Amino acid sequence: MLKNWKTGAVALLFALGGHGAWGQAPAPAAAKTAAKTDSLAIRRIFDEALVRGQSYENLRYLCTRIGGRLAGSPQAALAVEWGRQTMEKAGFDRVYTQEVLVPHWVRGERERAEIIGRKGKGVVANVCALGSSPGTGGKLRAGVVEVKSFEELKALPDAAVKGKFVFFNRAFDDALIEPGQAYGRAGDQRRSGPAEAGKRGAVGALVRSLTAARDDFPHTGMTRYEPGLVPVPGAALSTNSADELSLFLKADPTLEFELEMSCLTLPDEKSYNVVGEIKGSKFPLEIITVGGHLDSWDLAQGAHDDGTGCVQSMEALRLLRAAGLKPERTMRAVLFMNEENGVRGGNEYARLAQLNHETHLAAIESDGGGFTPRGFAVDADPATVRKLARFGPLLAPYHAAAIVAGHAGTDIEPLQAAVHPKALIGYNCDSQRYFDLHHAATDTFDKVNRRELELGGASMAALLYLLGKYGL
Amino acid sequence: MLKNWKTGAVALLFALGGHGAWGQAPAPAAAKTAAKTDSLAIRRIFDEALVRGQSYENLRYLCTRIGGRLAGSPQAALAVEWGRQTMEKAGFDRVYTQEVLVPHWVRGERERAEIIGRKGKGVVANVCALGSSPGTGGKLRAGVVEVKSFEELKALPDAAVKGKFVFFNRAFDDALIEPGQAYGRAGDQRRSGPAEAGKRGAVGALVRSLTAARDDFPHTGMTRYEPGLVPVPGAALSTNSADELSLFLKADPTLEFELEMSCLTLPDEKSYNVVGEIKGSKFPLEIITVGGHLDSWDLAQGAHDDGTGCVQSMEALRLLRAAGLKPERTMRAVLFMNEENGVRGGNEYARLAQLNHETHLAAIESDGGGFTPRGFAVDADPATVRKLARFGPLLAPYHAAAIVAGHAGTDIEPLQAAVHPKALIGYNCDSQRYFDLHHAATDTFDKVNRRELELGGASMAALLYLLGKYGL
Numbered sequence: 024m025l026k027n028w029k030t031g032a033v034a035l036l037f038a039l040g041g042h043g044a045w046g047q048a049p050a051p052a053a054a055k056t057a058a059k060t061d062s063l064a065i066r067r068i069f070d071e072a073l074v075r076g077q078s079y080e081n082l083r084y085l086c087t088r089i090g091g092r093l094a095g096s097p098q099a100a101l102a103v104e105w106g107r108q109t110m111e112k113a114g115f116d117r118v119y120t121q122e123v124l125v126p127h128w129v130r131g132e133r134e135r136a137e138i139i140g141r142k143g144k145g146v147v148a149n150v151c152a153l154g155s156s157p158g159t160g161g162k163l164r165a166g167v168v169e170v171k172s173f174e175e176l177k178a179l180p181d182a183a184v185k186g187k188f189v190f191f192n193r194a195f196d197d198a199l200i201e202p203g204q205a206y207g208r209a210g211d212q213r214r215s216g217p218a219e220a221g222k223r224g225a226v227g228a229l230v231r232s233l234t235a236a237r238d239d240f241p242h243t244g245m246t247r248y249e250p251g252l253v254p255v256p257g258a259a260l261s262t263n264s265a266d267e268l269s270l271f272l273k274a275d276p277t278l279e280f281e282l283e284m285s286c287l288t289l290p291d292e293k294s295y296n297v298v299g300e301i302k303g304s305k306f307p308l309e310i311i312t313v314g315g316h317l318d319s320w321d322l323a324q325g326a327h328d329d330g331t332g333c334v335q336s337m338e339a340l341r342l343l344r345a346a347g348l349k350p351e352r353t354m355r356a357v358l359f360m361n362e363e364n365g366v367r368g369g370n371e372y373a374r375l376a377q378l379n380h381e382t383h384l385a386a387i388e389s390d391g392g393g394f395t396p397r398g399f400a401v402d403a404d405p406a407t408v409r410k411l412a413r414f415g416p417l418l419a420p421y422h423a424a425a426i427v428a429g430h431a432g433t434d435i436e437p438l439q440a441a442v443h444p445k446a447l448i449g450y451n452c453d454s455q456r457y458f459d460l461h462h463a464a465t466d467t468f469d470k471v472n473r474r475e476l477e478l479g480g481a482s483m484a485a486l487l488y489l490l491g492k493y494g495l
Numbered sequence: 496m497l498k499n500w501k502t503g504a505v506a507l508l509f510a511l512g513g514h515g516a517w518g519q520a521p522a523p524a525a526a527k528t529a530a531k532t533d534s535l536a537i538r539r540i541f542d543e544a545l546v547r548g549q550s551y552e553n554l555r556y557l558c559t560r561i562g563g564r565l566a567g568s569p570q571a572a573l574a575v576e577w578g579r580q581t582m583e584k585a586g587f588d589r590v591y592t593q594e595v596l597v598p599h600w601v602r603g604e605r606e607r608a609e610i611i612g613r614k615g616k617g618v619v620a621n622v623c624a625l626g627s628s629p630g631t632g633g634k635l636r637a638g639v640v641e642v643k644s645f646e647e648l649k650a651l652p653d654a655a656v657k658g659k660f661v662f663f664n665r666a667f668d669d670a671l672i673e674p675g676q677a678y679g680r681a682g683d684q685r686r687s688g689p690a691e692a693g694k695r696g697a698v699g700a701l702v703r704s705l706t707a708a709r710d711d712f713p714h715t716g717m718t719r720y721e722p723g724l725v726p727v728p729g730a731a732l733s734t735n736s737a738d739e740l741s742l743f744l745k746a747d748p749t750l751e752f753e754l755e756m757s758c759l760t761l762p763d764e765k766s767y768n769v770v771g772e773i774k775g776s777k778f779p780l781e782i783i784t785v786g787g788h789l790d791s792w793d794l795a796q797g798a799h800d801d802g803t804g805c806v807q808s809m810e811a812l813r814l815l816r817a818a819g820l821k822p823e824r825t826m827r828a829v830l831f832m833n834e835e836n837g838v839r840g841g842n843e844y845a846r847l848a849q850l851n852h853e854t855h856l857a858a859i860e861s862d863g864g865g866f867t868p869r870g871f872a873v874d875a876d877p878a879t880v881r882k883l884a885r886f887g888p889l890l891a892p893y894h895a896a897a898i899v900a901g902h903a904g905t906d907i908e909p910l911q912a913a914v915h916p917k918a919l920i921g922y923n924c925d926s927q928r929y930f931d932l933h934h935a936a937t938d939t940f941d942k943v944n945r946r947e948l949e950l951g952g953a954s955m956a957a958l959l960y961l962l963g964k965y966g967l
Contacts, residue, residue: 073669197545200893202946235946395867395925397894421672422869453867453925455947474674474707475927 061417061492065485067346069421072481077341078334079473081109082393085334086324086468093154094318094361095127095292102317103295106333106358110299113341115356117302120295123371125361127292128155130321131285136258138268139164139279148268149261151241151322152286153213153230154364155248156257163256164281165226169272173211173219181224188227188280189220190272192265195235195458202235202458203391209233217257218248227256227282231265236459239263243320244462245364256284296368297358301340303491305351310376311490312355312386313339313483316362316369316434323466327457331393331471333358335450335480342484343491350491352384359434362390366433373437383444385490387483388432393476394453396422399486400429402439403446407495411446414489423482425451445495450483533889533964537957539818541893544953549813550806551945553581554865557806558796558940565626566790566833567599567764574789575767578805578830582771585813587828589774592767595843597833599764600627602793603757608730610740611636611751620740621733623713623794624758625685625702626836627720628729635728636753637698641744645683645691653696660699660752661692662744664737667707667930674707674930675863681705689729690720699728699754703737708931711735715792716934717836728756768840769830773812775963777823782848783962784827784858784916785811785955788834788841788906795938799929803865803943805830807922807952814956815963822963824856831906834862838905845909855916857962859955860904865948866925868894871958872901874911875918879967883918886961895954897923917967922955 072078089105092098103120110118130152137145152158168183169190170176176189191212195205210233217228232242241259248254260268271278297317303309315332319325336356343350360368376383387399398418401408408428415424431447438444452475460466544550561577564570575592582590602624609617624630640655641662642648648661663684667677682705689700704714713731720726732740743750769789775781787804791797808828815822832840848855859871870890873880880900887896903919910916924947932938 069672070670073672197946198542200541200545200950237945395927455867455950456944459944472928472931473709474669478672478927 061489064346064348064488065417068342068484068488069481071342071345072338072477072484073474075345076338076477076480078338078476078480081334081337082326082330082471082476083468085330086326090324091321092317092319092325093128093321094125094294094364095289096321099294099318099360103297103360106297106317110297110337110356113299113337115299115301115340117300119298121298121371121375122293122295123360123367124291125294125367126365127289128364129287129289131158131287133283133285136280136282138271139281140271141275141278145281146267148264149239149241150258150264150282151243152284153217153243153246153257153259154320155246155288156217156284156286157254158285158287159227159256159282162281162283163226164279166277167229167268167272167280169269176219176223185224187225188229189216189223189225190229190268191216192231192269194231195233197235201454203454205235206233206458213244213259214247217246217255218252221252221255225255227258229280230257230259232259232262232463234262234458234461234463237262240463240465242462243322256282258282258284294360296360296372299337299340299356301344301350301354303352304349307353309352309382309384309494310355311352311384311487312357312435313487314357314359314434315389317358318361318363320363320462322462322464324468326466326468326471327392328461328466329362329390331476331479332389335389335393335476335483338480339484339487342481343488348488350487352491352494354487354491362434366437369434370437373441376438377441381442383438383442384495385444385446385448386435386438387448387450387486388435389450389479389483390432390434391450391452391454392457393471393479394456395475396478396482397451397453398423398425398427400427400431400449400451401446402429402431407446410495414486417489418482418485421478421482448486450479452479533961536818536820536960537889540814540956540960541953543814543817544810544949544956545946547817548810548949548952550810550948550952553806553809554798554802554943554948555940557802558798562796563793564789564791564797565600565793566597566766566836567761568793571766571790571832575769575832578769578789582769582809582828585771585809587771587773587812589772591770593770593843593847594765594767595832595839596763597766597839598837599761600836601759601761603630603759605755605757608752608754610743611753612743613747613750617753618739620736621711621713622730622736622754623715624756625689625715625718625729625731626792627718627760628689628756628758629726630757630759631699631728631754634753634755635698636751638749639701639740639744639752641741648691648695657696659697660701661688661695661697662701662740663688664703664741666703667705669707673926675926677707678705678930685716685731686719689718689727690724693720693724693727697727699730701752702729702731704731704734704935706734706930706933706935709734712935712937714934715794728754730754730756766832768832768844771809771812771828773815773822773826775824776821779825781824781854781856781966782827783824783856783959784829784907785959786829786831786906787861789830790833790835792835792934794934794936796940798938798940798943799864800933800938801834801862803948803951804861807861807865807948807955810952811956811959814953815960820960822959824963824966826959826963834906838909841906842909845913848910849913853914855910855914856967857916857918857920858907858910859920859922859958860907861922861951861955862904862906863922863924863926864929865943865951866928867947868950868954869923869925870895870897870899872899872903872921872923873918874901874903879918882967886958889961890954890957893950893954920958922951924951
């Protein structure tokens with residue numbers, strides 16, 4: 024259905040009409056020439072990505088040879104070395120690391136749970152510890168009180184909560200078109216559930232997994248405790264187990280839940296962001312960052328979260344070179360450490376940028392999976408969003424034309440206060456499958472489609488090319 | 496990122512501005528009211544689909560309880576009965592079948608191949624018979640000549656072809672953005688390769704699987720022989736085996752290939768299209784068809800090809816009812832039999848429509864998988880395409896706004912000559928993964944995402960609603 028590249032280029036000229044795709048509209052004839060140059064350059068980027076792209080094989084190595092790589096783990100250290108070597112092999116002008124101290128939480132060996140009915144018969148529940156949760160110190164057995172919100176918890180009398188597990192069971196709102204929005208609305212349960220339960224005297228918290236999928240896989244993720252308060256264990260239940268527990272509770276509100284988790288927090292570890300640069304030919308001091316996070320939860324291989332963002336970011340720089348496009352501004356690929364449970368890498372990157380008085384034009388992050396491109400979310404003033412949206416038609420042949428205002432990314436966010444880039448930009452792709460595997464054992468390499476992944480890296484490279492050429 | 500439904504409705508009014516979403520532009524105020532009514536109606540359709548949708552569980556039954564269902568097979572007969580019962584349970588006004596005689600090709604028990612090198616050592620190749628191929632009658636062993644095109648075959652001297660297997664090894668063009676376009680450009684090898692090889696005296700044809708995936712799964716599909724010529728066996732090789740065979744041939748052009756296939760064609764069988772109707776309240780004689788094909792290749796479960804189209808078509812009608820939208824025109828869900836190897840169901844449906852002097856306004860087909868919606872491809876005159884494209888903004892909140900000219904669907908195509916509907920329409924969805932599993936053992940239920948599937952059915956229902964209300 025889509026035209027081949029020649030037709031695509033012609034169609035673009037129609038789409039752009041007399042307007043340029045950049046800030047100031049040049050004279051119509053010049054605009055047409057520039058639009059044609061740009062559309063052909065972008066077509067070269069996509070050709071390179073689809074025919075000789077390296078994202079997929081790089082991701083295969085990261086996922087299947089290194090695997091899950093939570094900050095502080097030996098796998099995270101291997102991933103740092105892999106990132107450095109991969110960028111050096113790609114021949115970037117400069118490759119270096121930024122040291123950062125990271126939390127070191129480990130899941131430990133034991134992690135199991137049972138729902139125990141009146142006659143003492145147990146039914147296994149699929150659980151996993153939430154990141155930063157303490158262990159249970161052997162088996163922890165208590166009654167369960169189910170709530171759908173913090174308001175419901177607040178309304179409960181102390182006697183109904185004290186000594187029990189609080190079971191946070193508010194499901195994803197299926198009617199929302201973007202699962203990310205449903206995640207946003209249910210996420211407080213995981214982030215603050217255990218802390219709030221602990222404050223009320225509960226022995227622990229059970230949290231329905233943050234996913235629209237209905238299956239047996241619990242989804243982990245960071246939970247936060249307040250300093251000075253003793254943390255109580257927090258576990259995620261698979262959606263099937265959550266539904267089961269809720270059903271059993273209706274039949275027998277006195278049932279008990281037995282949880283055993285051997286997770287614990289060790290002393291902070293030394294780790295690194297990995298950075299690779301291509302120097303700008305005209306404005307070497309103007310920096311455009313593109314990145315993903317190198318750490319991942321330990322339950323799976325960290326494929327879509329966020330191995331894909333890492334390999335796409337490195338690939339975006341390689342694609343510019345391979346397509347013969349010498350960037351006028353400096354391009355920097357960054358593999359951030361510790362997004363999942365601390366954002367220490369993102370904070371350190373911003374701190375160093377400020378310390379070194381760097382000029383940051385824009386930063387792009389890919390942390391929504393390696394699915395078919397949709398476009399970009401821009402966190403910037405409305406005029407800058409509009410300026411960027413004018414690039415849309417150039418990306419339309421690749422289904423990446425939707426450039427809209429929105430949240431950009433957790434790792435690049437600290438740059439905002441530190442060095443005030445004109446725009447923070449998030450790579451947006453098809454979002455329906457992401458939360459099926461997000462933070463769960465299902466986030467493995469086989470869930471990634473080669474073409475979808477490479478199209479994403481090419482979309483990011485195309486935006487880098489345009490930003491590098493036209494600035495902001 | 497996407498707004499909730501209230502915001503969505505408001506955004507729509509902006510998007511539509513003073514223009515109506517239909518043929519004649521009414522006065523601005525009326526247009527705004529209509530657009531609001533429509534956007535709320537469509538939101539109700541999507542709510543119902545995402546929260547209480549039945550496509551996914553219907554598909555689970557079809558795929559996992561019935562499975563692959565090639566025309567003429569016992570499974571196809573079970574699928575007909577399942578379709579009838581499912582529509583009756585949905586409470587349509589009328590459910591009936593249309594008898595049709597279909598080809599009955601069976602794969603048989605044996606299907607294996609080896610590449611045999613100089614020392615007689617064999618390497619197993621992943622093969623499957625192409626639909627309508629004769630069997631090999633025991634083991635068939637011969638040399639191999641590789642070509643990339645029919646032109647190359649034509650240029651070969653008879654001696655290079657006679658008594659050998661012709662190996663058609665032109666790969667998908669990875670640079671094309673739509674894999675469907677790559678399929679179109681490589682498809683002649685499968686459709687006509689065996690026939691052309693046979694004409695030149697070859698003993699059989701080996702065809703590289705029509706997919707961009709690089710794996711061990713051969714992809715079957717229909718091949719055609721010319722009447723009066725003796726057909727030679729045709730087999731598909733997995734892309735990995737095709738690459739291997741090509742590599743081995745370079746090292747040893749005298750190697751041999753041994754193929755054994757026990758497939759055969761039996762006498763035609765009686766089968767059925769399944770049809771369900773909701774009568775139009777104002778224009779009952781104006782018919783809008785929505786359908787998919789019930790038959791599927793035998794290697795897998797026929798999930799994306801085309802179980803998804805079947806369940807979405809039935810669901811589209813159910814959604815209208817459940818959302819309280821009484822269609823003004825008659826809506827007809829059709830499960831077509833025998834799309835894969837004969838299109839006898841599609842032809843019979845068109846023949847009966849003509850015979851009964853039916854008025855067909857439009858027909859929609861879903862046969863590109865159950866992935867995230869993109870929009871619709873319209874096969875109609877340019878004015879009708881433009882008219883339909885005006886519905887785009889109403890579907891934008893669901894990412895289904897791209898209504899463009901294009902190929903609609905194989906089963907509804909015969910309607911064109913028979914009853915001249917104003918538009919044939921194909922449901923378009925994200926296309927990157929489809930040919931990874933198309934006609935291969937990997938086309939199973941687990942590859943379908945619940946939300947993506949239900950969003951597709953809802954998109955089709957929304958278009959039915961608009962067509963039913965405004966006509967064409």
